[in-house]
Amino acid sequence: MRHVRGFDVVRPLSIGMLVFMMMPLVFLPLASIFIFGTSNGLGKFWAALMAPEAVFALKLSMATSFWATVFNVLFGLFAAYVLSRYNFWGRNALIVTISLPTAIPTAVAGFALLLLWGPYGTLGRFLAPQGIQVMFTAGAIILANVFVTFPLAFGVIKPVFDTMNRSLEEASATIGATRWQTFWHVTLPSLRGAIVSGALLTFARAVGEFGSTILVSGNLAGHTQTAPLYIFAKFNEGQIEAANAIAIVLALFSFLIFSVLFFARDWLDVD
Amino acid sequence: MKAKEKLIEEKKVPPPTPTAPQNATSVVGVSKRFGNTSVLEDITFDVAEGEALVLLGASGSGKTTILRIIAGLEQPYTGKVILHGREVTELPARERGVGVIFQSYALFPKMTVEKNIGYGLRIRKRKRKEIRETVNALLKLVQLEEHRKKYPSQLSGGQQQRVAIARTLAYKPEVLLFDEPFGALDTQTRHHLRREIRALLRKVNVPAIFITHDQEEALELGDRVAVLNKGHIEQIGTPFEIYNHPATEYVATFLGAANLLEAVVRNSSLEYGKTRIAAELDRERFKDGACVKIVFRPEDVFLSKSEFIKPGHHKISSAVVEEISFVGAYERVRLRLEKNGGDDCATDDQFFLTTDTPESQSVKSIIATRPKPEASSTRLRVGERVVVAITSFTVLPSSESK
Numbered sequence: 001m002r003h004v005r006g007f008d009v010v011r012p013l014s015i016g017m018l019v020f021m022m023m024p025l026v027f028l029p030l031a032s033i034f035i036f037g038t039s040n041g042l043g044k045f046w047a048a049l050m051a052p053e054a055v056f057a058l059k060l061s062m063a064t065s066f067w068a069t070v071f072n073v074l075f076g077l078f079a080a081y082v083l084s085r086y087n088f089w090g091r092n093a094l095i096v097t098i099s100l101p102t103a104i105p106t107a108v109a110g111f112a113l114l115l116l117w118g119p120y121g122t123l124g125r126f127l128a129p130q131g132i133q134v135m136f137t138a139g140a141i142i143l144a145n146v147f148v149t150f151p152l153a154f155g156v157i158k159p160v161f162d163t164m165n166r167s168l169e170e171a172s173a174t175i176g177a178t179r180w181q182t183f184w185h186v187t188l189p190s191l192r193g194a195i196v197s198g199a200l201l202t203f204a205r206a207v208g209e210f211g212s213t214i215l216v217s218g219n220l221a222g223h224t225q226t227a228p229l230y231i232f233a234k235f236n237e238g239q240i241e242a243a244n245a246i247a248i249v250l251a252l253f254s255f256l257i258f259s260v261l262f263f264a265r266d267w268l269d270v271d
Numbered sequence: 272m273k274a275k276e277k278l279i280e281e282k283k284v285p286p287p288t289p290t291a292p293q294n295a296t297s298v299v300g301v302s303k304r305f306g307n308t309s310v311l312e313d314i315t316f317d318v319a320e321g322e323a324l325v326l327l328g329a330s331g332s333g334k335t336t337i338l339r340i341i342a343g344l345e346q347p348y349t350g351k352v353i354l355h356g357r358e359v360t361e362l363p364a365r366e367r368g369v370g371v372i373f374q375s376y377a378l379f380p381k382m383t384v385e386k387n388i389g390y391g392l393r394i395r396k397r398k399r400k401e402i403r404e405t406v407n408a409l410l411k412l413v414q415l416e417e418h419r420k421k422y423p424s425q426l427s428g429g430q431q432q433r434v435a436i437a438r439t440l441a442y443k444p445e446v447l448l449f450d451e452p453f454g455a456l457d458t459q460t461r462h463h464l465r466r467e468i469r470a471l472l473r474k475v476n477v478p479a480i481f482i483t484h485d486q487e488e489a490l491e492l493g494d495r496v497a498v499l500n501k502g503h504i505e506q507i508g509t510p511f512e513i514y515n516h517p518a519t520e521y522v523a524t525f526l527g528a529a530n531l532l533e534a535v536v537r538n539s540s541l542e543y544g545k546t547r548i549a550a551e552l553d554r555e556r557f558k559d560g561a562c563v564k565i566v567f568r569p570e571d572v573f574l575s576k577s578e579f580i581k582p583g584h585h586k587i588s589s590a591v592v593e594e595i596s597f598v599g600a601y602e603r604v605r606l607r608l609e610k611n612g613g614d615d616c617a618t619d620d621q622f623f624l625t626t627d628t629p630e631s632q633s634v635k636s637i638i639a640t641r642p643k644p645e646a647s648s649t650r651l652r653v654g655e656r657v658v659v660a661i662t663s664f665t666v667l668p669s670s671e672s673k
Binding site: 165167168170171172173174175176177178181185186189190192 | 342343344363364365366367368369370371373374375377379380381382390391393394395438439442
């Protein structure tokens with residue numbers, strides 16, 4: 001549909017259309033966070049951000065997401081190795097099960113954890129008499145994060161394992177390397193990109209987790225209240241500014257992570 | 272783990288004594304099955320120190336499996352693998368110390384050229400200085416000094432192959448195993464690299480086993496060639512032997528074009544129709560009245576317009592020229608042999624022709640090739656009658672070939 005003078009009308013039209021459609025859907029909601037949050041001056045924004053409960057909520061979110069990420073990357077690596085190297089009965093069933101948490105509503109995930117670990121839960125009722133309380137702690141938040149981000153790292157790492165050239169590992173073995181040396185020097189470097197992007201995805205998703213966290217954490221300000229829970233709580237209390245300050249931080253944070261994912265792709269897969 | 276690595280090093284200490292020549296690699300009675308299918312049957316061969324052996328076979332002949340069994344990447348069903356007198360059949364790949372040059376080279380993509388070459392020494396925990404010196408020497412040997420900091424993806428196919436070879440030479444391999452080393456390269460590079468590898472192997476004096484399906488490559492690369500067919504060795508010998516004295520019909524037809532004629536043994540010589548062909552025959556193997564096959568190459572055919580045959584040439588029959596084609600370096604003539612009498616072994620498919628493919632066709636024609644000087648001194652026309660003689664031939668039992 002090229003114009004006679006060589007001017008392509010479709011191009012600017014379609015780009016304009018795309019941006020226009022994204023305006024009310026993505027750009028404007030994000031922009032309002034920043035407009036609202038800074039409308040009373042940066043000083044107020046900073047004060048809201050530095051409130052002890054806000055700082056705690058951010059720190060807790062980072063810490064719980066970090067540990068959930070560490071676990072899920074290691075687990076994803078291990079699961080991807082086993083499931084792409086060995087063919088066994090029930091292999092596909094395992095792959096489906098690992099991928100399941102993405103499809104389960106987060107509230108259901110939190111509820112399921114409560115039913116297992118809660119004081120009257122399947123396992124929790126045996127732990128409660130020993131004085132072991134799993135739910136309503138930072139540990140519970142990590143458990144919830146692990147559950148909802150379970151398949152993310154695995155999903156990124158497994159395809160790389162599947163397509164990896166097996167002769168590299170065979171070459172390493174004939175050269176004299178042990179399995180561990182081969183994994184460390186040959187397999188792992190090829191997975192570097194997948195591991196980093198899997199970790200970033202997991203972390204970003206965990207930091208934002210709300211549905212399951214609110215059920216299992218107890219939502220105790222200064223104790224088990226993560227950043228998204230803080231936003232929700234402050235909003236309910238009518239403290240829009242306090243909620244907004246944290247919202248800005250979380251928005252910037254996810255923007256940062258996805259910029260890294262997008263622009264560092266070349267670096268991550270560098271040969 | 273430490274102890275095992277030590278084993279490898281200690282074993283390297285005594286150099287093979289020159290007085291008692293020892294085989295660098297021996298494969299003894301190896302067989303292999305995948306499920307119920309037998310892929311290798313009783314494979315036995317030796318590779319001498321510094322020798323290059325080529326395993327030649329079509330795809331599915333089992334040649335790759337032999338290589339993988341020697342390397343320890345595959346376990347044999349029966350049989351032994353011996354490297355410099357040490358039986359390694361039960362050892363895992365990493366304790367064998369063989370160098371495998373994979374078809375895809377399998378260079379580590381995230382390591383530079385020098386890291387790739389030094390890998391074998393790094394995992395053996397050698398001293399930095401020793402690693403650096405070895406890597407420098409190898410880079411010089413394979414002429415990649417200015418590429419040392421590059422990654423494999425930045426190198427050409429030939430350069431990658433040299434890195435792969437240097438990477439195995441770093442740990443002084445017992446034997447080098449090349450898996451279809453030139454499969455991924457274009458013809459020009461192939462010829463060049465073949466010569467290069469031959470020269471390199473002579474320089475480092477490491478025994479090598481090549482596998483290939485390319486007969487020309489096999490003849491050029493190997494000190495000896497083993498021809499494989501459906502999991503067993505048909506013949507093993509020098510390129511000259513297997514080309515000029517093929518032991519089986521398969522070998523004859525797999526290595527280039529061959530003409531096959533049915534004949535009968537009579538009074539210790541051969542009879543083709545009414546023509547008697549003098550031949551020195553093994554009396555035990557070829558009894559009187561037995562049917563045999565005469566195998567000869569197109570270049571062993573001599574065409575004459577007169578009945579006069581040079582001494583030493585064996586007259587076969589007269590023939591009519593069916594087709595003449597010019598193939599560059601020589602002229603190719605297809606001839607229809609004229610029947611010259613009864614033949615006890617005659618079937619409808621009395622004449623056999625094989626072209627460059629191993630399948631023999633039952634066309635009653637033979638192929639002759641003539642070098643340029645001969646072609647221009649005795650010009651032939653289609654439809655012309657000529658006398659066909661052969662300068663050399665091989666006799667094979669007829670039944671065995673079926």
